[in-house]
Amino acid sequence: MTTKWVISVRAGTQRKDIVIMSTEEEGPIETYRRVKKKAKQIDEKLGGQATVDIISRLVPFKPRGYKPFSSWLWCPYCGKWRVFNYDDYLGVDRCSICNISTSDFYVRTYNNLWGKEI
Ligand SMILES: [Zn+2]
DSSP, rough: OOOEEEEEEEEEEEEEEEEOOOTTSSOOHHHHHHHHHHHHHHHHHHSSSSSSEEEEESSSOOOOOOOSSTTOOEETTEEEEEOOOEETTTTTTETTTTTOOOTHOOOHHHHHTTTTTT
């Protein structure tokens, strides 16, 4: 199973995305562990001066924990509750971190957006 991950490193207005693909020898959990380890190393190296997030590009995460604010949505690819910003051009809301939109199947499903005007 191919999985694709992005380690997003952000500090102020700067942002760096590191793309990590699974290899043929590893299973999805091994890849995830490798990505988590690398993200932790980056975080430690930067000494808390940057925000480091793991984004899944192919496999969605199910919602967990409580929604911190009613306007936030569950982002299945960040695996976190996120602020979604309105994209004027396409008329959808997008995750402020990974950019997935509310037209995505899993964003809709996990946030009960089917049939809603969004
Ligand atoms: Zn996201």
